Each structure stands twice: as C-alpha cells, then as structure tokens.
Amino acid sequence: MASISLRGAQKSYGDHQPVIRNVDLEIGDNEFCVFLGPSGCGKSTLLRMIAGLEDLSDGELRIGGKLMNEVSSAERGVAMVFQSYALFPHMTVFENMAFGLKLAKTPVETINKKVGEAARILQLENLLTRYPKALSGGQRQRVAIGRAIVREPGVFLFDEPLSNLDATLRGQTRIEIARLHKQFAAASVVYVTHDQIEAMTLADKIVLLHTGKDMEQHGSIAQVGTPLTLYHRPVSRFVAGFIGSPRMNFLNAKVAAIHGDGVQISLDDSGEMLTVAVSGAKLTVGQAVTLGIRPEHLETIATGASQPQTLSRTVTLIEALGELSYLHLNAAGEAPLIAKAPGDAVAKVGDTLTFRAPAALCHLFTEDGFAVPHLETLP
Numbered sequence: 001m002a003s004i005s006l007r008g009a010q011k012s013y014g015d016h017q018p019v020i021r022n023v024d025l026e027i028g029d030n031e032f033c034v035f036l037g038p039s040g041c042g043k044s045t046l047l048r049m050i051a052g053l054e055d056l057s058d059g060e061l062r063i064g065g066k067l068m069n070e071v072s073s074a075e076r077g078v079a080m081v082f083q084s085y086a087l088f089p090h091m092t093v094f095e096n097m098a099f100g101l102k103l104a105k106t107p108v109e110t111i112n113k114k115v116g117e118a119a120r121i122l123q124l125e126n127l128l129t130r131y132p133k134a135l136s137g138g139q140r141q142r143v144a145i146g147r148a149i150v151r152e153p154g155v156f157l158f159d160e161p162l163s164n165l166d167a168t169l170r171g172q173t174r175i176e177i178a179r180l181h182k183q184f185a186a187a188s189v190v191y192v193t194h195d196q197i198e199a200m201t202l203a204d205k206i207v208l209l210h211t212g213k214d215m216e217q218h219g220s221i222a223q224v225g226t227p228l229t230l231y232h233r234p235v236s237r238f239v240a241g242f243i244g245s246p247r248m249n250f251l252n253a254k255v256a257a258i259h260g261d262g263v264q265i266s267l268d269d270s271g272e273m274l275t276v277a278v279s280g281a282k283l284t285v286g287q288a289v290t291l292g293i294r295p296e297h298l299e300t301i302a303t304g305a306s307q308p309q310t311l312s313r314t315v316t317l318i319e320a321l322g323e324l325s326y327l328h329l330n331a332a333g334e335a336p337l338i339a340k341a342p343g344d345a346v347a348k349v350g351d352t353l354t355f356r357a358p359a360a361l362c363h364l365f366t367e368d369g370f371a372v373p374h375l376e377t378l379p
C-alpha cells in the first residue's frame with residue numbers, strides 16, 4: 001500500500017503567511033501525480049512534507065493509510081530523487097546505489113542482485129565501477145534513480161529531476177521515467193516540475209498550485225485533474241493561463257444575450273459578437289466577463305464578408321518556427337492576441353486575417369476569475 005493522503009495540510013515558516021495552505025489531496029496506490037505551478041508556489045515544500053524533510057504546521061499526512069506526521073523520513077517507505085542528484089563523489093556507481101541497502105544491513109547477495117537488476121533496467125551495467133565525476137548529467141541522474149529503485153519504496157518522490165539536463169536528454173529521461181513507472185506499477189510517484197510538457201506527458205493527475213499577489217490563495221490547490229481536464233476544462237483564469245503555450249488569449253467582453261445553447265458576448269475592443277458554449281444560468285446581460293481562447297483554437301479562414309463566430313485582426317508580428325508560426329495580432333490591452341498557424345501559411349505583417357473561434361473551444365471567466373461551466377463535458 002503506497003497511497004498518500006493529505007488532510008488540511010499547512011506549512012508556515014515563523015509568523016509569515018502560510019506557504020502551503022489547507023491542502024486536501026488523495027494520491028492513489030500506483031498513481032503518477034505531478035505537482036505543477038509557477039516558481040515559489042510551494043511544490044517542493046509540499047513534496048518535502050511528504051518526504052519527511054519538512055514538518056506539517058497543521059493537518060495530517062497518511063501513507064498507506066498510516067499517520068506519518070511524527071514518523072521519521074527513513075521510516076516512511078519513500079525514496080527521493082533530487083534535481084542535484086546528491087550522489088556521494090567518493091563512491092562508485094555501485095557503491096552509491098548500494099549505500100542505503102548497506103545501511104539497512106541487507107545481505108551482500110541481495111545487494112548485488114538488486115543493484116544488478118536496477119543497473120540493467122537503467123542501462124548502467126557498464127558504469128558500475130565509475131565515480132560520479134566521470135559520468136554525464138544524464139548518467140548521474142540515472143544513478144540517483146537507481147539508488148531509489150533498489151530500496152523498493154512504496155512512494156517515489158522526484159524534485160525537478162530533469163532540470164539540469166539538456167533538451168535532448170530531458171526528453172530521453174522523461175520517457176525512461178514513464179517506462180519505469182509502468183514497471184513499478186505498485187508504487188506511487190509524486191513528481192515536482194514547472195515544465196508543462198513533463199507534467200502533461202507523465203501525469204495521471206496534475207496538482208496545480210496557486211501563486212501570485214492574492215495571499216489568500218498562495219500555496220493552495222488551484223485545480224486537481226488529468227492533464228486533459230486542466231487543458232480543456234480549467235476551473236479558473238489562473239489555471240487557463242498557466243496550462244498551454246503560448247498561453248490562452250484573454251479578451252474583455254460583456255454578456256450580450258443568454259441562450260439555451262450558449263452565451264453571446266460582445267468584445268470590448270472590437271464589438272465583435274461570439275457565442276461561447278457555456279451555461280448562462282448565473283450570468284446577466286451586460287455583465288463584464290473575459291473571453292478565453294487558445295492560440296491553437298483560432299482557425300484562419302478565408303477573408304470575406306463578415307461571418308458569424310469570427311474575429312478579424314491585423315498581423316503585427318510573425319514568429320516562424322518552421323513547423324508552425326505564431327501570429328501576433330492587434331488587440332486592446334498589453335498582450336497581443338496570438339494565433340497558431342501552420343508553418344506554410346502565407347501571411348505577412350500588416351495583413352488583416354479572419355479567424356473562427358469555435359463556441360465549444362472558447363472559455364468564459366467572470367470578474368472573480370472563475371470559469372463559467374461549459375454545457376458539454378470534455379471533448
């Protein structure tokens with residue numbers, strides 16, 4: 001049993017505002033759970049609370065159903081992999097991986113068997129006699145993971161394990177970690193990152209933590225869900241703006257009409273009318289709202305006579321990435337409107353283009369930052 005349960009978990013340092021605020025969270029037996037959020041939101045602190053490297057100021061932590069608040073880190077059945085690898089420089093790869101088992105007075109044959117097996121899985125067999133200084137960053141990180149694996153923990157804790165690796169190695173190691181999780185299906189994984197690609201590709205469940213000016217929310221959970229739930233059904237403007245790159249476009253608008261099949265809005269900067277497939281039950285005509293539309297959901301269409309459900313904007317800048325281009329479009333406010341277009345799209349600065357904004361892919365947020373519920377469940 002390696003489920004993790006947090007109830008009313010809180011962490012404060014001295015008299016300061018809590019850095020973790022009232023966290024209720026269940027992580028299942030074999031679940032891969034990613035803590036995601038901007039720098040300083042408390043991801044590492046929450047992970048370290050589970051590891052036993054930080055006390056809870058309030059609330060309860062259970063692992064496998066057992067209350068862990070007062071249990072030492074070594075006795076929690078968790079193994080942690082750090083961003084810095086934390087290998088012993090004077091020990092070989094084998095000795096680093098065997099260290100915890102030796103401390104636990106594990107018989108030598110068992111140590112040899114377990115380290116040999118982990119080295120095979122992680123493709124470290126030829127490096128067992130090397131010292132860390134003679135390894136690449138990726139190899140060091142594999143040793144750190146191997147050291148965790150041999151302990152056969154119920155819970156693996158990863159704190160930004162890939163952030164010291166270059167882009168290619170990051171991708172390879174990410175796939176390695178996903179594969180390992182399948183092999184150790186009984187163990188749960190908690191993984192801290194601020195990298196959305198890691199979160200989206202690895203997680204069964206993402207826990208997105210709040211940060212920002214609103215100290216009432218800092219360190220609390222903004223949303224918990226599958227990667228696609230957070231992408232398609234963000235519960236707030238904060239979540240919508242954090243998930244997705246380039247981030248979702250936000251445009252100020254007013255409610256113009258409320259229908260059974262959606263809410264019609266009028267954009268403040270252009271007067272253009274769009275329907276958003278959300279429930280109007282709690283809205284009133286004239287109410288100020290924010291439209292959210294992702295760059296990849298703005299679909300370029302042939303310019304012509306004015307068509308329903310479209311926006312017409314002038315291109316102010318083009319970022320050509322080869323496979324695709326980001327078109328920056330004029331909009332009132334500080335941020336431009338951004339549309340993703342195919343790399344071979346013929347557009348130039350100064351062109352006025354027309355984009356369809358499909359009603360089901362638009363989002364609406366009220367002034368308090370919460371999302372208006374969609375009429376349809378997930379696409």
Ligand SMILES: Nc1ncnc2c1ncn2[C@@H]1O[C@H](COP(=O)(O)OP(=O)(O)OP(=O)(O)O)[C@@H](O)[C@H]1O
Nearest residue numbers: 013019037038039040041042043044045046192194
């Ligand atoms: N020992 C400490 N004393 C006081 N404040 C602390 C301490 N450790 C962390 N904090 C504060 O707690 C908040 C959360 O820090 P934490 O390292 O958990 O954030 P994070 O989301 O992991 O950030 P990053 O992505 O930058 O690593 C930060 O505002 C940090 O300054």
